[in-house]
Amino acid sequence: MPEAVEPQEPDYSILDRRISRALEQRGVESGIVTGDGGGHIGGMSDRVSKLEGAMDGVKHAQTSLLAVVSIVGGVALAVVALIATLQIFTLTEIGGIEDTIREEFRALRAESAAQTSAIANAVTATKQQAPQVILVPGPYPAPAQQ
Structure with a gap:
């Protein structure tokens, strides 16, 4: 059975050099500060x-x-x-x-x-004709006979 190989830490030196060159081209004075694992641009x-x-x-x-x-x-x-x-x-x-x-x-x-x-x-009521009243003379008393 083959032995397990422990992974090695990758080499970041190439990456560091490329970043430093890019910063120099842009006129940035400080490069990458390394040392404590929290690398940052100055x-x-x-x-x-x-x-x-x-x-x-x-x-x-x-x-x-x-x-x-x-x-x-x-x-x-x-x-x-x-x-x-x-x-x-x-x-x-x-x-x-x-x-x-x-x-x-x-x-x-x-x-x-x-x-x-x-x-x-x-x-x-105003348009109706008033009832026509005809006065008829009543009987005259008979003349008195003398």
Whole structure:
């Protein structure tokens, strides 16, 4: 049975040289710092700290934005609830008014019909000829005989 071979650490020297050459071409003075296994480009810790500070600002802005959106959403929900309540109240009031208006119109129609009937009777009465009265002389008493 063959013996297991332990994997060896890969050689990064070629990669380190290529990165150093690329940095030199771009005019970056510091190369890769190695030694503790946390290799980084020189001056990176300053940039990382600035980036962390900026991210803290973004996190604070995100929290503030969430709070503002929550407040606006709550106010919008309250306004919608208020409008719905007012609409329901208004519709019930209109329903009561509708019955009252219906009764008023019914009374107006009855009154109008009574007035029209009275006017029609009056007009009819004026157009009718008065009954003709013929006076007939009554019997004269007979002249007294003497």
